[in-house]
Amino acid sequence: MAQILSAAPGKPASLGVRSLPLLLLKLRAYLALAVLVVLFSSIAPSFLSARNLVIVAEQVAVFAILGIGMTFVILAAGIDLSVGAIAGLVAMVAGSLIAEGLRLPWLGVSAFGSIPLICVATLALGTLVGAVNGWFITRLKVTPFIMTLGMLYMARGAASLVSNGATYGNLAGNPELNNTGFLWLGTARVLSVPVSIWLMILLTLVAVYISRKTVFGRQVFAIGGNERAAELSGVRVSRVKIGTYAISGFCAALAGLIIASRLGAANPAIATSYELNAIAVVVLGGASLFGGVGTIGGTLIGAFVLGVLSNGMVLVGISDFWQTVITGAVIILAVVVDQLQRRVEKSSAERQAKAQEALPGQQA
Amino acid sequence: MSRVANSSAASPPTLAMHARRITKVYQGTTALKGVDFNVVHGQVNVLIGENGAGKSTLMKVLAGIEQPTSGQLFRGEEQLHLSNPRQAMALGIGIVHQELNLCPNLSVAENLFVGKELRNRWGMVRHAEQRRRARATLARMGQAVDVDALVQDLSIGTRQIIEIAKVLVSDVQVLILDEPTSSLSDAEVKVLFSLIGDLKRQGVSIIYISHRLEELIEIGDTFTVLRDGHLVGTGVKGSVTIAWLVERMIGSSLAAQLREGAATPAGPPVLEVRDLTVANERGGLLLDKLSFSVGRGEVVAFYGLMGAGRTELFETLIGLRKAIGGHIALTGVALPLRQTIAERIQAGIALVPEDRQKLGLVTGASVRDNLLLANLKRYARGHGLAPRPMEADVARMIEQLHIKTSNAGVAISSLSGGNQQKVVVGKNLLTEPHILLLDEPTRGIDIKARRELFEVLDGLAKAGLTILYASSDLTEILGGADRVLVMCQGRITANLPREQLSEASLVAWSQVTRQEVSARGGTTLAQQEPL
Numbered sequence: 001m002a003q004i005l006s007a008a009p010g011k012p013a014s015l016g017v018r019s020l021p022l023l024l025l026k027l028r029a030y031l032a033l034a035v036l037v038v039l040f041s042s043i044a045p046s047f048l049s050a051r052n053l054v055i056v057a058e059q060v061a062v063f064a065i066l067g068i069g070m071t072f073v074i075l076a077a078g079i080d081l082s083v084g085a086i087a088g089l090v091a092m093v094a095g096s097l098i099a100e101g102l103r104l105p106w107l108g109v110s111a112f113g114s115i116p117l118i119c120v121a122t123l124a125l126g127t128l129v130g131a132v133n134g135w136f137i138t139r140l141k142v143t144p145f146i147m148t149l150g151m152l153y154m155a156r157g158a159a160s161l162v163s164n165g166a167t168y169g170n171l172a173g174n175p176e177l178n179n180t181g182f183l184w185l186g187t188a189r190v191l192s193v194p195v196s197i198w199l200m201i202l203l204t205l206v207a208v209y210i211s212r213k214t215v216f217g218r219q220v221f222a223i224g225g226n227e228r229a230a231e232l233s234g235v236r237v238s239r240v241k242i243g244t245y246a247i248s249g250f251c252a253a254l255a256g257l258i259i260a261s262r263l264g265a266a267n268p269a270i271a272t273s274y275e276l277n278a279i280a281v282v283v284l285g286g287a288s289l290f291g292g293v294g295t296i297g298g299t300l301i302g303a304f305v306l307g308v309l310s311n312g313m314v315l316v317g318i319s320d321f322w323q324t325v326i327t328g329a330v331i332i333l334a335v336v337v338d339q340l341q342r343r344v345e346k347s348s349a350e351r352q353a354k355a356q357e358a359l360p361g362q363q364a
Numbered sequence: 365m366s367r368v369a370n371s372s373a374a375s376p377p378t379l380a381m382h383a384r385r386i387t388k389v390y391q392g393t394t395a396l397k398g399v400d401f402n403v404v405h406g407q408v409n410v411l412i413g414e415n416g417a418g419k420s421t422l423m424k425v426l427a428g429i430e431q432p433t434s435g436q437l438f439r440g441e442e443q444l445h446l447s448n449p450r451q452a453m454a455l456g457i458g459i460v461h462q463e464l465n466l467c468p469n470l471s472v473a474e475n476l477f478v479g480k481e482l483r484n485r486w487g488m489v490r491h492a493e494q495r496r497r498a499r500a501t502l503a504r505m506g507q508a509v510d511v512d513a514l515v516q517d518l519s520i521g522t523r524q525i526i527e528i529a530k531v532l533v534s535d536v537q538v539l540i541l542d543e544p545t546s547s548l549s550d551a552e553v554k555v556l557f558s559l560i561g562d563l564k565r566q567g568v569s570i571i572y573i574s575h576r577l578e579e580l581i582e583i584g585d586t587f588t589v590l591r592d593g594h595l596v597g598t599g600v601k602g603s604v605t606i607a608w609l610v611e612r613m614i615g616s617s618l619a620a621q622l623r624e625g626a627a628t629p630a631g632p633p634v635l636e637v638r639d640l641t642v643a644n645e646r647g648g649l650l651l652d653k654l655s656f657s658v659g660r661g662e663v664v665a666f667y668g669l670m671g672a673g674r675t676e677l678f679e680t681l682i683g684l685r686k687a688i689g690g691h692i693a694l695t696g697v698a699l700p701l702r703q704t705i706a707e708r709i710q711a712g713i714a715l716v717p718e719d720r721q722k723l724g725l726v727t728g729a730s731v732r733d734n735l736l737l738a739n740l741k742r743y744a745r746g747h748g749l750a751p752r753p754m755e756a757d758v759a760r761m762i763e764q765l766h767i768k769t770s771n772a773g774v775a776i777s778s779l780s781g782g783n784q785q786k787v788v789v790g791k792n793l794l795t796e797p798h799i800l801l802l803d804e805p806t807r808g809i810d811i812k813a814r815r816e817l818f819e820v821l822d823g824l825a826k827a828g829l830t831i832l833y834a835s836s837d838l839t840e841i842l843g844g845a846d847r848v849l850v851m852c853q854g855r856i857t858a859n860l861p862r863e864q865l866s867e868a869s870l871v872a873w874s875q876v877t878r879q880e881v882s883a884r885g886g887t888t889l890a891q892q893e894p895l
Contacts, residue, residue, distance in 0.1 A: 213488045215481040218470075222478045225467030232429060232465050233530070234450040234479030292469035 022348065025341040028334075029286055029301040036305065040312035047315050054194060058262070060307035061200040062255050066274055067281035067299040068207045069130075069251025072244040073144075074282050075211070076223045077291025080248045081148040082133060084274035085155035086126050087256030092159040094122045094257055095168035095266030098182055112177040119185075123253045129155060130249020134242030152275065160268040167267035171260060186262030196258045203251070207296045220244060224291025280331045281306055288338070305330075378405040380538050380569035381426070381444070381457075386435035388421050395421040397593040398435070402586070403538055408560060408570045410584035412577075414613055414837050417590040419573050420462060423540050426571070427459040428452035453480070456537030460528050460544055462573075468516035472526055473498040475515055476533045501533045504562075506555045519648055520671075521548050528556070539563065540571045545579060557583055575669050575836065577606045577871055589613055610838070610867050623663075623822040623844055631660030633696075634798055634830045635681075640690035642680050642854075650676040652854040653690070658799075658832060663825045665845035666834040668874050673854040674834035675718060678801045682715040683708035695798060709738070714792035716785070718803040718834075724788040725776055732758050732772035734787050739794045761790035765820050782806075782813025786820065793824070800824070802833040806840060818844050838867050850874050 024031065040047045066083050073080045097118045101110030113121070133151055136142045142150075173180035188195050211217040219240045222230040231237050255274070260266040285302030287294025309330060313323045380403045388396040396418045403409050403426075413419050424430040426437065428446030437444040439455065446452050449459075466475050473495040482490040482497075498511040507525050515523060524544065531539060545553050560570055560583060574580055580587070587604045589597040589612040597612040635658045642651040651673050658664050666674045679685045681692065683705040692699045694711055703711070717723035725734055735758050736743070743749045758772045765786040769779055776784060785805060792800060802821075806814040821844070825831050835841050841848055842865050850858040850873040858873035 213491075215483050215487055215489055218474060218481060218489055219478070221470055222467045222474075225469035226465065229465035229467055230478055232449055232459075232461065234448075234453055236450075292467065 022341065022344050025337060025344060026286075028337055029284055029298060029305060032284075033301060033305050033308065036308045036312060040308065040316060044312070044315040047312060052311070052315070056307050056311045057197050058194055059311060060303045061194075061196040062258060062274075063277050063281050063306055064200050064300050064303035065203055065251050065255045065258070066278035067285070067303050068203055068296055069248035070275075070278040070282050071207070071285070071287060071294055071296055071299045072211070072220055072247045074224075074279075074287050074289060075291060075294050076220045076241055076244045077227065077289075078137065078144040078241060078244060079148065079279070079289070080130070080133065080245060081145065081275045082129070082151035082155055083248055083252035083255075083278050084271040084276075085152045085159065086129050086249055086252035087259065087271035087274060088268060089129070089155040089159040089162075090122045090126045090253040090256035091260035091266040091270045092162040092168070092268055093125060094118055094182070094260055095171055096162050097121070098171050098173055098179055099168045101177075112174075112179050115173065115179055115181045118179070118182075119257060122257060123250060126253020126256070127246050127250040130252070131242055131246040133249070134245030137245065138238035138241050148275075156268070156272075159270075163268065165268060167265055169265050171264050171266060183261055183264055186258050186260070186264075196262070199254065199258070203254070204296060204300055211296055216240060216243060221292055224293070226292075277306060280327075280334075283331065283338075284334045286338070377402075377407070379403060379438075379440075380405040381437065381439045383422070383426065384436050384438065386422065386425055386432045386437075388418075388425060388430060389433045395593055396425075396432070399590065399593070399595045401426075401588060401595075403569050403571060404586050405569050406564055406567050407585035408564065408572050408583050410580050410587045411571060411573050411590065412580060412587065412609060412613060413590035414839070417613075418593040419590055420542055422590070423459060423542055423571065423573065426452070426538070427457055427540055429459075450479075453534070456535055457540070458531035458534070458536040458538070459540040460531055460542060462542040464520070464523050464527060466515045466523055466526060466530075469514065471512050471514055472502075472509055472518075473511040475526060476501065476511075476530050478530075480534060497533055498529070501529050505529060505532070505559055520644075521552055524548055525552065528559075536568055538569045538571065540573075542573045543575065544572075545574060545576060553579070577609055580609070581606060606868075606871075610871075613838070623818045631662075631828075633657045634660045634662075634694065635832075636691075636693040637681075638691040638693075640677075640680065640687050640692065642676060642685055642687050650685075650854055651680065651687070654854065654856055656849055656856055656859070658830055660830055661825050661828050663821065663831045663833075663844065663846045665841045665848045666832065666851055667836070667838075667841045667848055667870050668834075668851035669836065671853075672851040672874065674851055675803055676854070677851070678715055678803050678832070678834060681708070681799075681801060682713055709795055709797075712796070712798035714738075714795055714797035714800050716788050716792055716800070716802040716805060718807065720781070720785060720788060720807070725784060727777050729776060730773050731762075731767070731769050731776055731779065731787055734776050735761055735772070735790050735794065738791050757794055761794065764823075765790050765793075766816065780813065782809045782817060785809060785813075785817060789817075789820065793829075797829070799830045799832065802831070804835055804837075805833050806835075806837065814840070838870060841865075841870060842867065 037047075046052055066087070070080055070083060097113060098115075101112040103110050129151065133144075133148055136147045137144050171182050173182055185195055185199075190198055211220065219230065219235045220243075222233070222235055223237055223240055227237060252271075256271060259270055263270075281302040282294065282299050283289065283302070284305050285294065285298030285300070287298060306327070309327065310323065313326065318326070382403060383399065383401040385398045385400065386396050387394070387398055399418070399422060401411070401422060411419050411422065421430060425432050425446075428449045428451050431447060437446065444455070446455075446457075452459075467478060470478070473491070476498045477489075477494045482493050484490055495511050502509050502511065502525075505525065505528070507522075507529070509518070509522060509525065515526065518526070525548075528541070528544060544556060548556065560572075563570060572580070572583060581604065584604070585601045587597075587599040587601075587609070588595065589609065591613060597608075599608065637657065638655045640651050640654040641649065644650050654673075654677065666677065668674050676685060680687050683703050687701045690701070692701070694713065697711075699708070699711060721727060726737065729737075732754075736754055739757075740749065743754050755772075761767065762769065762772060767779075767786045767790065768783050776787060779787070789800070789802070789805075805821075806817060809817065821831055821833075833840075833844070845865075846862055848858075848860045848862075848865060848870065849856050850860065850870060852874050858869070860869060860873075
């Protein structure tokens with residue numbers, strides 16, 4: 001009995017790769033990154049300077065943090081269009097709490113919190129907005145696209161309402177109010193590496209751990225792979241999905257704080273259209289928008305591809321307009337290549353079937 | 365209505381659980397009508413009935429997936445209220461679903477523990493322990509499956525094994541197996557049966573659903589037959605025969621023919637298929653060198669068990685699946701294998717798919733819009749769609765197919781299942797096909813509507829349309845076709861003209877054992893020339 005089935009699972013490589021083209025397709029994100037680095041450094045030698053690399057890494061950090069949150073949502077076959085707006089809202093709320101404090105109208109005074117308190121409160125706000133997305137999507141069956149599109153508008157509008165459209169120009173804080181230190185997040189360095197990059201590394205490690213080792217993480221993959229099977233197996237699908245949107249909201253909030261801190265200012269347009277960057281980063285990292293396929297590591301590579309691409313194009317002297325066109329083309333290319341990979345896999349399976357047919361009596 | 369074949373048991377058997385007067389109403393149809401069901405402790409409780417008889421619905425009620433409209437579930441004296449599968453699982457009720465319910469992107473070990481992951485005190489998944497237990501469970505089942513393999517890389521048969529293992533990794537008291545053998549090889553079935561024997565000895569109660577009658581007689585201890593949502597018979601091992609089961613399953617409706625067979629022999633061949641071979645995504649063969657031909661005005665039925673390849677054959681003919689080898693000729697003209705669906709429709713093939721709601725209809729639209737959907741190009745003029753020919757065609761179809769609707773503008777969802785199906789047929793007729801393919805045309809349709817549909821098909825065949833339909837419903841096969849092609853494992857195993865039809869021959873031909881088929885033409889059965 002055992003022998004009958006033993007033929008099927010004995011696949012050779014852990015990657016499950018049957019041919020060289022397929023291997024190249026699977027490693028496409030790494031290849032793309034390598035090609036870009038070689039290309040840009042040969043045209044513009046300043047690309048590889050330590051100063052420029054830090055600039056690239058800081059840009060990458062924001063993309064990666066947004067992308068990591070988005071990865072959880074996409075793994076569970078959802079989408080979150082509201083992350084840029086949540087980042088903007090959180091930046092504005094943080095800015096208002098630092099510059100104006102929390103107005104307590106019935107007392108006629110404003111309360112100023114310490115920076116750690118403000119950070120925790122605004123991160124919680126982002127998480128809450130994400131959870132609201134998830135709640136409407138799972139309990140009221142609003143499709144993820146519509147729900148998060150609506151939330152994009154609402155959060156962006158709310159960001160302007162915080163200050164009536166004005167910019168908070170100075171987030172350095174006031175020593176008398178004991179609320180200085182916000183700029184540390186975006187400008188300080190620890191062991192000569194910017195704090196935002198440390199945060200990206202930390203978040204990556206935590207996200208890898210969650211996605212691989214925790215029950216929640218594995219259930220996210222199960223839902224993305226076959227939602228009905230997961231449900232019938234007793235997975236609390238709604239709860240897990242709400243969790244993915246909450247994580248995405250948290251990551252968006254973190255990105256918003258980093259951007260505001262780096263700028264030293266908060267305005268309602270912060271992180272506009274960053275949701276598209278986040279999705280692009282996840283897709284470039286090899287995740288499937290149908291869910292169930294993708295890794296945190298892939299998203300990180302995707303963030304580097306996008307960051308290197310936009311920085312490199314500036315150094316090489318490509319015009320702004322062309323940069324936008326090229327970025328769009330690269331994203332489409334990533335999806336086309338993804339489809340190509342599926343087709344190659346399918347045709348190699350068909351070839352196998354034909355080969356099996358040629359061998360009489362070998363059917364399992 | 366309920367008849368007891370034999371009540372020889374002197375003392376009443378211990379029940380693991382039982383259901384009383386279960387009724388389940390879905391939108392528009394009643395799947396179960398006051399059904400009682402006993403699960404005898406430590407025995408194999410067989411549940412049998414034709415497609416749509418309500419077996420799967422009853423099992424979903426027992427497993428907490430569906431909630432009954434009325435009726436109660438009991439375990440001993442205690443009444444159960446199962447509002448989700450988790451609660452049933454906690455009570456030790458496990459179900460192996462008919463359709464595969466695995467996550468293809470996860471490993472075997474992970475699939476076994478989805479929803480019941482082993483966790484340590486920090487909420488981490490204990491991967492090593494899961495893999496160890498997965499290996500132990502599979503070893504107990506006599507299977508050497510790599511627990512780290514991704515499910516998407518496994519054959520369908522192996523996936524079915526995984527599906528069963530998924531229930532067995534936790535302690536089950538009641539194990540529901542819904543068509544567990546539909547994609548297993550003979551050797552795998554033997555392993556499953558010996559496993560069932562082991563479980564019985566351990567005091568596990570098993571509910572077993574299958575279409576394979578011989579298998580049921582072999583394994584079953586008690587038998588319950590459902591027909592159209594009613595309980596129509598119960599029996600115990602020893603007193604139950606295949607003939608008894610078939611009679612109960614089909615009932616009196618067997619006598620009533622759905623249509624007269626064609627008096628005149630079929631016209632010249634319209635469709636010729638030779639050596640058609642289709643592979644699935646994983647490299648297995650769905651259709652294995654299939655050959656047949658059908659004449660003008662002929663009504664041919666394809667009979668077979670689940671997974672025999674009937675749906676796949678129709679999907680290949682309409683161009684949804686691409687064949688990797690063979691020839692298809694329509695009215696003497698060879699069709700390229702890589703043709704698209706649009707080209708096949710253009711060539712004169714039309715398909716009424718199995719899943720009417722999902723694939724056949726635009727459920728939000730009107731009867732008129734659904735009828736015209738496949739054919740809009742024909743009404744396109746320079747200034748838009750021409751209303752007059754559209755109305756004429758809609759009226760003609762409603763008239764010709766006896767579609768019961770107050771007017772063509774009403775929503776399709778307000779029609780009965782039978783009339784909805786007629787709309788799907790009408791939509792396809794407007795493309796003026798040579799061949800009409802119908803996949804399970806009367807699924808979820810009552811007897812009366814079924815007869816009406818076949819009257820319509822009969823009229824179309826007399827007018828020269830060639831009709832091919834697939835069904836696993838014996839009544840429909842026996843009463844509706846001029847000729848039956850029996851399929852098994854992607855091959856045609858018998859070609860039976862109307863005179864030679866009997867339920868016994870159909871059942872026998874559809875159950876050609878896998879070993880004989882897979883021996884690649886080594887037996888008389890597999891070598892029999894279909895035409």
